[in-house]
Amino acid sequence: MNADQMKQIAAEKAATYVEDGMMLGLGTGSTVFYLVEAVARRVQAEGLQLTAVATSSRTAKQASELGIKMIDLNDAPTLDLTIDGADEISADFQGIKGGGGALLLEKIVALNSRRNLWIVDESKIVPQLGAFPLPIEVIPFGLAKLTQRLEAEDLHPVLRRQANGELFLTHNKNYILDLHIGNIPHPHVLGEWLDHQTGVVEHGLFLDVAKTVVVGHPAGPEVLQAPR
Template sequence: MSNDIAKQKAGEYAATLVEDGMTIGIGTGSTVYYFIHTLANKTKEGLHITGVPTSAQTAQLARSLNIPLVDLNDVAQLDLTIDGADEIDPSLNLIKGGGGALLQEKIVAAASVQNIIIADESKLVQNLGKFPLPVEVITFAWRQTQKHIAQLGCSNIVLRQKQDGIFISDHGHYILDCHFEQIDNPALLQQQLNNIPGVVENGLFINMAAKAIVAYSDGSVKEFVKP
């Protein structure tokens, strides 16, 4: 079974967890794409939900599929957020932000009663860090911020690019992709990064996911609950 089919199965499975009347966070990424399409079909069939998107890309897709959206400022909390991840460790700590939406993703996750991650089996790791850790930084003096991050033991830090130049996040910031290779203490690193002047947010999501729904190449889907 291809990766895309596995992602589709994870997205379809996650949609079964959404109940009528919920206000939900709608994540960003290739696996969530399938969740959004499945959710749209359910709303056509009569499911009543309201969504809060985690990125401009997600908002555009959801609106095109007639999923009702609301601003996070207009709700007290979210019942549930469904989102993807770039890496998931056995404690359900995550690296997120490969798509560039980590800041809004973390804000939405923090506003949610429950966060559920959907992914294919390739995202499961024993230790976080092989995937470059995205760190969102303000554009002013970003090289100084980069130097401070390097002092935490990261020697390879790349300013994210896109086809026509530097990648700019939805909120007008740069993203530094930091190659730590292995992060032995994710909670400590998260704190150290966010103490650096110029860092807006980082892609470590620690103790935020309650459950991970993982699809495998053999067609099976497995739930992992936070230990």
């Protein structure tokens, strides 16, 4: 079984957590694509009345075309549940997100949700964060100076580019620096340090955000629940 099939297994299980009348947050990425399809099937089959906010125009377009009512976050009350993917999840339920470049919008939606549920294939579950490069969204002005500060801390920043060599731009026309750290033994310490670096718009450490993770395995979905 390949990774896409395991993503679909996780997404279809996560869709069962959606309830009639919910205000739903929809994330971004390949696993969320399967989630939106699964939720839309329930909307059609069961007549669920849902309203949703998306973290990318791609997700919003897909959901809207499949019959899910989409609104802007500014027009929504607190979200009941946000379901999103992740690039890495450690044993203590901390995460790295932003491989697709939507970390700022994803974090805004996540922090305006009562509950967050992450959906991943089994390869995303790791003992400790850091093998996946940590994305940070940064403003273009002063990029060289910020890069020097990050290099001085041995964070090994690499400016993200597209496959054609052009600079990767976020939804807000900012840049992404990917930090090739290798391991992050103290993510809260690093997150707080990054929060105080001028020029950093947001970082991809999602700490103490999700209490439930659905993991796709060849044998079926596994639900992991953080200790209360």
